[in-house]
Structure formats: C-alpha cells, structure tokens
Amino acid sequence: MNKHYAIIGGGINGLSVARQILLDFPEAKVTVFEKENKVAMHQSSHNSGVVHAGLYYEPGGLKARLCRRGAELVQQYCLENDVAYDECGKVVVALDKEELPRLDAIYKKSLANKVPDVRMLTAGEIAEVEPNCIGVSALYSPRTAIVSYGAIAEKIAEEIQRKGGTIVFGRKVSNLTEQLNKITVHFADQDHYETTFDYVVTCAGLQSDRLAANSGDIATPKIVPFFGQYYVIDENFKSHVKGLIYPVPDPKYPFLGVHFTKRIDGQMTIGPNAFISFGRENYDGKTFNLSDIYDFLTYKGFWKFSSKNMSAALRELSTVMSQTNFVAEAAKYVPSLENVSCVPATRGIRAQAMESDGSLVDDFVIRKQGNITHIRNAPSPGATSSLAIAEYIVREVMTHK
Structure with missing residues (x-):
C-alpha cells in the first residue's frame, strides 16, 4: 500500500521535501498544508535572495555540507525550469588589518568546504572586481x-501538483499526535476534520518550535524573532556596486551587519540590520503580537542572550533608528554612496533558534520523533540548502518502512 505523507508548511523547505518524496517515491500520496492562501509567504519571500557558496560554515557540519550541495541543486533547478539566476559574485572585505586574521579563517573554511574558484584579493585587486569598493584585502567568491x-517556491509548487501531490491552503496545523505508527494532524480550526498519515515532516519556520513542542518534542531550542530591514538605493547609483559586498563577520556580534546585495530584478539593496521583532510575522513593522512578545520576554534564554550582547544591540539600534547611520555603515565599503538616498524594501523576520543558556543555534537542527520529522532550525543558508535539506530528510532522516 502506498504511504501517505503530510508536509506542514508551504515555504521553500516544505515544498522541497514534498517534491523530493514524489521524486523518490512516485507512487506516494503527498499533501502539503499551508496556513496562508499561497506558498512562500514568510521567510522564503522575505530574504536577500543570495545563493550562498558556503564560505562561513564549519567544515563537516550540516550547514557546510547541505549549503554546497544545495547551491548546485538551486543552480540546476533554475537552469532546467527557466528561473532567473545571476552569478554576480561576492567579496567579503576587510577594512583594516585587524580583520585580516578573521578573513583568513573564512578563506580556510571556504577551501575546506570546496567552494569553487574562491580566492583572496589584495587592496588593488578589489577594484578590479568592485571598482568603487575600498579595503585592505578581500575574499572573492565569483x-x-x-x-x-x-x-x-512557486515553480516547485507547480511541479508538486503536476506530479500528483496536493497543496491545501488556509489550513493551520496546531499539533500532531502519533499512535500505532499513524499520525493525526490536528487543525487550529476545529471545523476541519482530522486526517491521519504514515509520515509527517514539519517545516513551520517561524512557528517551528511551537508546532514541535505541541506535538510532544522537546521545548528547546525556542524561536526568538529578529527583523532585518533592507533598503533599495537610488536607481541612478545602483551601478556603483556590481554584485555583493559583505563585511568580515565579527564574533563579538551575533549578526553579520549591513552589506550590499544586488537583487534579481537589478536593484541594489543595503541591509539588513537585526533587532528584536515584536511579532513573529510582523513584516510591516507597524503591528505587534502580544503572545509573541510574551514568549520571548518570559524565556530566560532571551535575557541571557541580551545581557551578553548589549553592545551589539546598541549598534543595531543606531541603524534601526536612523537611516543616515544605516547608509553610513554601508558607505564604509563604498564611499561614493555616502549620501545616497534609499527607500525601505523587504523586511525579513529571522527565525532565530536560541537555547535556554542564551546561545544561538548555529547549525541546522532536524529532529526525528517516531514517524514525525521536525525542521527545528534552518536559518541562512536555509533557502540555499532547501533542495539538499529535502534530500537529506527523505533519504537519511526518515525511515520508510
């Protein structure tokens, strides 16, 4: 008898898992439940759009492995499905000599992760790649x-339906229960009937911890939401940057800092900053969700994180409160854009998994509980890795009896 699979969440990870099941088990019955009225309404469509090459990740970790594989699969998928893909390249720029040891460490990681064609640039060579960028050295990932x-995500959704899978919109899942190898999916709206499945994979992004804990998995890590605001710079200045210009990550700060990111529509963005969000799905920045706020304020991990990162919070707050400060941070790398005007663009919410000791969970966390598999943490490069995460879950984590 063919097995029936449920995927909870119609973001890029959930859709990729559904697609992979149908590729590996064409006779399987697959149903995706998405609470919104279309796919990819959350993190999948509120991000930088970067296909990360695998520069930063600890060699041997899931992030490093699945990012490299994922980047290849995304490129292949775009090519085969006529989706726009721009290999614009990226430089990670050291502004002073103090940053050079950290830049060198990233270079060594990128070599260990077999990032293709990566190389170091001298100050003079930076200008050959990014004519308006300054720095003492840079790591170049073409x-x-x-x-x-x-x-x-929309293309994958079409493929799922073409292959016989079902995507059900407007169905919010509250929890899962498993008995005698059968999983019942319970919906937040009691009017909907409950449905049983053989296997379930939860890909609930910003709600991943709640769905997992409500379904009997452990309570931590918990999701603490941080927003990141991007700005689009004045169109007349977008040619000042060719591709992506990133700072060297500073271990003193939990988040990367402001950088330049070219968008697939040709616009140039700067961003994002990172600050606590008053709602897990507060994309307009004008509303707040009291239960989400209560959730992080009553989590001891949040207070431990905050006490350790006060200087980082103040740095980020300065860019949240002042667009001038925001642009000034970016202009350290491209001085010709010092006074460029910009308008708010995408506002993303990062589903940051945090342990009770205040530490941020760095690697992907995928947990199996009976015949239920939970994606508990899939931050950047989660979208880059999505097709590889799907392979990993379907072929290595799930056991198909």
Whole structure:
C-alpha cells in the first residue's frame, strides 16, 4: 500500500521535501498544508535572495555540507525550469588589518568546504572586481549568485501538483499526535476534520518550535524573532556596486551587519540590520503580537542572550533608528554612496533558534520523533540548502518502512 505523507508548511523547505518524496517515491500520496492562501509567504519571500557558496560554515557540519550541495541543486533547478539566476559574485572585505586574521579563517573554511574558484584579493585587486569598493584585502567568491526564492517556491509548487501531490491552503496545523505508527494532524480550526498519515515532516519556520513542542518534542531550542530591514538605493547609483559586498563577520556580534546585495530584478539593496521583532510575522513593522512578545520576554534564554550582547544591540539600534547611520555603515565599503538616498524594501523576520543558556543555534537542527520529522532550525543558508535539506530528510532522516 502506498504511504501517505503530510508536509506542514508551504515555504521553500516544505515544498522541497514534498517534491523530493514524489521524486523518490512516485507512487506516494503527498499533501502539503499551508496556513496562508499561497506558498512562500514568510521567510522564503522575505530574504536577500543570495545563493550562498558556503564560505562561513564549519567544515563537516550540516550547514557546510547541505549549503554546497544545495547551491548546485538551486543552480540546476533554475537552469532546467527557466528561473532567473545571476552569478554576480561576492567579496567579503576587510577594512583594516585587524580583520585580516578573521578573513583568513573564512578563506580556510571556504577551501575546506570546496567552494569553487574562491580566492583572496589584495587592496588593488578589489577594484578590479568592485571598482568603487575600498579595503585592505578581500575574499572573492565569483560563483555566489542571486535568485528569487519566492519564484523558485512557486515553480516547485507547480511541479508538486503536476506530479500528483496536493497543496491545501488556509489550513493551520496546531499539533500532531502519533499512535500505532499513524499520525493525526490536528487543525487550529476545529471545523476541519482530522486526517491521519504514515509520515509527517514539519517545516513551520517561524512557528517551528511551537508546532514541535505541541506535538510532544522537546521545548528547546525556542524561536526568538529578529527583523532585518533592507533598503533599495537610488536607481541612478545602483551601478556603483556590481554584485555583493559583505563585511568580515565579527564574533563579538551575533549578526553579520549591513552589506550590499544586488537583487534579481537589478536593484541594489543595503541591509539588513537585526533587532528584536515584536511579532513573529510582523513584516510591516507597524503591528505587534502580544503572545509573541510574551514568549520571548518570559524565556530566560532571551535575557541571557541580551545581557551578553548589549553592545551589539546598541549598534543595531543606531541603524534601526536612523537611516543616515544605516547608509553610513554601508558607505564604509563604498564611499561614493555616502549620501545616497534609499527607500525601505523587504523586511525579513529571522527565525532565530536560541537555547535556554542564551546561545544561538548555529547549525541546522532536524529532529526525528517516531514517524514525525521536525525542521527545528534552518536559518541562512536555509533557502540555499532547501533542495539538499529535502534530500537529506527523505533519504537519511526518515525511515520508510
């Protein structure tokens, strides 16, 4: 008898898992439940659109492995499905000599992760790649690319339906229960009937911890939402930057800092900052969700994180409160854009998994509980890795009896 699979969440990870099941088990019955009225309404369409090459990740970790594989699969998928893909390249720029040891460490990681064609640039060579960028040295990744993950998600959704899978919209799942190898999916709206499945994979993004805990999995890590605001710079100045210009990550700060990111529509963005969000799905920045706020304020991990990162919070707050400060941070790398005007663009919400000791969970967390598999943490490069995460879950994590 053919098995029936449920996927909870119609973002790029959920859709990729559904697609992979249908590729590996064409006779399987697959149903995706998405609470919104279309796919990819959350993190999948509120991100930078970067196809990460695998520069930063700890060699041997899931992030490193699945990012490299994922980047290849995304490129292949875009090519085969006529989705725009721009290999615009990326430089990670050291502004002073103090940053050089950290830049060198990233270079060594990128070599260990077999990032293609990566190389170091001298101050003079930076100008050959990014004519308006300054720095003492840079790491150059010419194969780093940009896409629209929303567009990829929509294409995958079409493919799922073509292959006989079902996507059910407007169905919010509250929890799962498993008995005698059968999983019942319970819906938040009691009017809907409950349905049983053989296997379930939860890909609930910003709600991943709640769905997992409500379904009997452990309570931590918990999701603490941080927003990141991007700005689009004045169109007349977008040619000042060719591709992506990133700072060297500073271990003193939990988030990367402001950088330049070319968008697949040709616009140039700067961003994002990172600050606590008053709602897990507060994309307009004008509303707040009291239960989400209560959730992080009553989590001891949040207070431990905050006490350790006060200087980082103040740095980020300065860019949240002042667009001038925001642009000034970016202009350290491209002085010709010092006074460029910009308008708010995408506002993303990062589903940051945090342990009770205040530490941020760095690697992907995928947990199996009976015949239920939970994606508990899939931050950047989660979208880049989505097709590889799907392979990993379907072929290595799930056991198909």
